[in-house]
Amino acid sequence: MHIWDELSRCTSVAEIHHTAWQPSTSVHLWWSGLAAAPVRDRRGLRSLIILVAWTIWCERNLRIFDRNVATESQVLAKIKDKAGLWILGGAKHLANLW
Template structure:
């Protein structure tokens, strides 16, 4: 599929933005922040869930890493 890398990039971008948004809310509303490495691990874990849910484009992108 020719637009698969683009779809994967969009999925990854949405995932990162979503995790940053959740972290922002935790810091603003609950005064609780995490270290950058914890956020990265959360992004990786969420990516695996998205892949299990059927995001094959993201699976292909991360398989290259």
Template sequence: MGPAATIEYFNLWRRIQQVQLSDVPDKISWKWTQSGKYSASSAYKALFLGSTTAPSWRPIWRCWAPTNAKFFLWLVSLDRCWSAERRARHGLPHDPHCKLCDQEFETMDHLLVQCVFSRITWHEILSWCRLPMPLPEANSSFFAWWSASLAASPASVRKGLNSLVALTAWSIWKHRNVALFDDLRPSTDALVHTIKEEARLWSRAGTLGLASIIPVT
């Protein structure tokens, strides 16, 4: 034997020194169940051992909204949207000021709920739907505010509220992008009008929960 084969032989020999043979027949045991028997459900659960769950997955993926809006919210929850804050962390060129208010450093929480422009938008939309929920404050976290608002709202309006939050946040982000890339002046009136029109279209497309909270006219 060559040197490599000899080393492999001695390693194997050391490993089997502790093996105790018996006359008991071998049996197959599934380690993911107490009984040792295989089940499809235990195999499925084993796939997720060691995984983590994003705390905001439920309102994002359980709401009725187009896939692009849900995917945007998912990126927000993972901090993967290219705000000024994220561009700064990656050493990329950026304008630090929020494109909507031109006052504060742009983060996703600032853009969606802390910015005075965004809070005016939320006030107009929530007032339009007459929803009994608190407005975001200047130091609010978007997902914390969203979760707290759902918990404080009647069960009958939660589906519609979820869709409305998704629509409004997605519209704020698109309005910011138009201001950034097309150099158009931000307008709360224009944004609120767009959100209302989109809400009516979403309700016609099948958003039953949203249809129940938006005004008829």
């Protein structure tokens, strides 16, 4: 959750701070609630959610299969690096959010 909280601070999007999340019974409901948040660029928010979820999933796989454990700050740095690459690649809505 610290990753989401730090990204909330970096992007000034309070809705992704874990304390703003609504309780949900599935990932689909969590995603739907978070992705529908009233932010300045909803498409950028959705891109950010996908980016963070994908990075966390990849880190999970590295931990399980390669026994490679990264710290939260290393994972956060990867997310920021990937966000920069996505923006360079044309993710204009993510750029608006960042």
